[in-house]
Amino acid sequence: MAEYVLFTESTADLTAELAQQLGVEVLPMLFSLDGKEYNNYPDNRELDPHDFYDALRAGGMSTTSQINQATFEDAFSPVLEAGKDILYLAFSSGLSGTYHSACLAAEELREKYPERTVRVIDTLQASMGEGLAVYYAATLKNEGKSLEEVADWFDANKMRVCAWFTVDDLMFLKRGGRLSGAAAVAGTLLGIKPVLHVDDEGHLIAMEKVRGRRASLDGLVKHFAASDVPPAEQVVFVSHGDCLEDCQYVADRCKALGAKEVHIGTIGPVIGAHSGPGTVALFFLGAKR
Secondary structure (H helix, E strand, C coil): CCCEEEEEEHHHCCCHHHHHHHCCEEECEEEEECCEEEEECCCCCCCCHHHHHHHHHCCCCEEEECCCHHHHHHHHHHHHHCCCEEEEEECCCCCCCHHHHHHHHHHHHHHHCCCCCEEEEECCCCHHHHHHHHHHHHHHHHCCCCHHHHHHHHHHHHHHEEEEEECCCHHHHHHCCCCCHHHHHHHHHHCEEEEEEECCCCCEEEEEEEECHHHHHHHHHHHHHCCCCCHHHCEEEEEECCCHHHHHHHHHHHHHCCCCEEEEEECCHHHHHHHCCCCEEEEEECCCC
16 A cells, blocks of 8 residues: 555644644645735744734734645655655635645646656535544544545545534624625624534535524534534534633533544634634534535
């Protein structure tokens, strides 16, 4: 069986410790804050997430950039030259062009290294939903599964990764074009909090509207409790936009329901630029999304 390397990008929001533990290579995505550009590394070496979210709270503006084809080729080429294959799990094509760039790079590299395998898979997920998908792939890899076995398992199971979000500030959804200005203002005045999920095409979709922050957090847990997969078999990921206490509340509720493992992480600047401070997201497996 050929040796291979598992890649993803920083939108998976894996902590540096977990990425190292899993043996996953994480490519940083670019973001800017008030005109200054940063790389989003898992260890947050260029900008602390708390400082990023504080800047957003103060009115700072952030934009993000996808990984381009040349960056992928530069990252993948040394691995292929070393005689190893590549399995790349990409940020949702419904939210970014990064997957397309990776596909173009893979096509170019297959011609240059015809004896090597470069396989690119669209996770159709974001944040730690992408991270949870990578977690399962890495676990299978570390159990000795081949690239083809992991990729085939992933293709068969990626639509089982369930992702549920809530946001604290509706104006960030408005800025990202996911909510009208009138709805954002009205919802803010009424204390309305949306419960969103990632659909089968990898887009963020508002599913419910509840009144009050605690109700929105309970709404996330409600969907976990309704999963077809028993909690005792679940590895749960919970991520947050600089609101650890609320994230811990959701994590504790999942533990109380019997979740096997619960991992907490921070929503990085690339996702956080669009979801804003106060976002909490919950990820787990189900029979379907």
